[in-house]
Amino acid sequence: RAKSELKDFLHISDFDKATILKILEQAVEVKALLKSGERTYLPFKGKTMAMIFAKPSMRTRVSFESGFFLLGGHAIYLGPDDIQMGKREETRDVARVLSRYNDIIMARVFAHQDILDLAKHASVPVVNGLTDYNHPCQIMADVLTIIEHIGQLEGTKVVYIGDGNNVVHSWLLMASVIPFHFVCACPKGFEPDEKTVEKARQAGISKIEITNDPKEAVRGADVVYSDVWASMGQKEEAAHRRKVFQGFQVDGNLMKSAGSKAYFMHCLPAERGVEVTDEVIEAPNSIVFPQAENRMHAQNAIMLHLLGY
Numbered sequence: 001r002a003k004s005e006l007k008d009f010l011h012i013s014d015f016d017k018a019t020i021l022k023i024l025e026q027a028v029e030v031k032a033l034l035k036s037g038e039r040t041y042l043p044f045k046g047k048t049m050a051m052i053f054a055k056p057s058m059r060t061r062v063s064f065e066s067g068f069f070l071l072g073g074h075a076i077y078l079g080p081d082d083i084q085m086g087k088r089e090e091t092r093d094v095a096r097v098l099s100r101y102n103d104i105i106m107a108r109v110f111a112h113q114d115i116l117d118l119a120k121h122a123s124v125p126v127v128n129g130l131t132d133y134n135h136p137c138q139i140m141a142d143v144l145t146i147i148e149h150i151g152q153l154e155g156t157k158v159v160y161i162g163d164g165n166n167v168v169h170s171w172l173l174m175a176s177v178i179p180f181h182f183v184c185a186c187p188k189g190f191e192p193d194e195k196t197v198e199k200a201r202q203a204g205i206s207k208i209e210i211t212n213d214p215k216e217a218v219r220g221a222d223v224v225y226s227d228v229w230a231s232m233g234q235k236e237e238a239a240h241r242r243k244v245f246q247g248f249q250v251d252g253n254l255m256k257s258a259g260s261k262a263y264f265m266h267c268l269p270a271e272r273g274v275e276v277t278d279e280v281i282e283a284p285n286s287i288v289f290p291q292a293e294n295r296m297h298a299q300n301a302i303m304l305h306l307l308g309y
């Protein structure tokens, strides 16, 4: 299938630049409509969505559920104890049964293979709501936020400070589609997946830097971005990581090194006083709440695209 006609939303790099930009434009339009109080655009009327969560969530759960409802549909929350995908029942069975009740499936899982299997066996679109490997809806919302605050992603410098995790992988995959300057500053041994870095570099579209020097990395940044040091599923490593990640906290000094034009972004939830100080997250140039809000608008547009609107 053409990149604009894929059934599922699993990785940003599955799509071409035109499709990603089209989805983001639709997000801007539908956001304006919803913010105006308009409630007559109901493309999802008569449609249902199953939402599978193997991990906790606030933003993903509420933004998908509210967003799908505001556009006329009904979303069903299935928590970690409900489906137990792969444990109570095989993923391929879950995929085929849910496809018979629902028009679309959203899932947040541990192993990335689980979402690939789910998509393979589902006859309806599957949206990736985070895996251990990536978090594409987050980065779509982030880019929407950058467009709103800076005008466009193209040509900007985005500097991520912290663990080379799922969020970083989605930034790298975005960098293989839209040209910008992406820098990931992480402690030695916590670099992002090599194959993904290679894929982004091979695309030859963006400037990609992986470094262990946060202070140098942030110079001239348009965006300084941070995420938790221990992701879901790694919480038992949290104490060890706090030691290793010393020097990677985004604080007032680091933001000063970045320069006056730098916005601060964080996908949230944040551990204040750990990866970011309270001062930075509460500063006027912190755009973490517009960023969180945009999860809903970006995802609405992703679902509209997948459902053929």
Ligand code: CP
Binding pocket: 056, 057, 058, 059, 060, 061, 130, 138, 267, 268, 269
């Ligand atoms: N940013 C994000 O995905 O938040 P939740 O884990 O609360 O969904």
Ligand code: NVA
Binding pocket: 130, 165, 166, 167, 227, 228, 230, 231, 232, 267, 268, 269
């Ligand atoms: N990297 C974090 C993102 C949370 C939205 C995690 O996977 O827990």
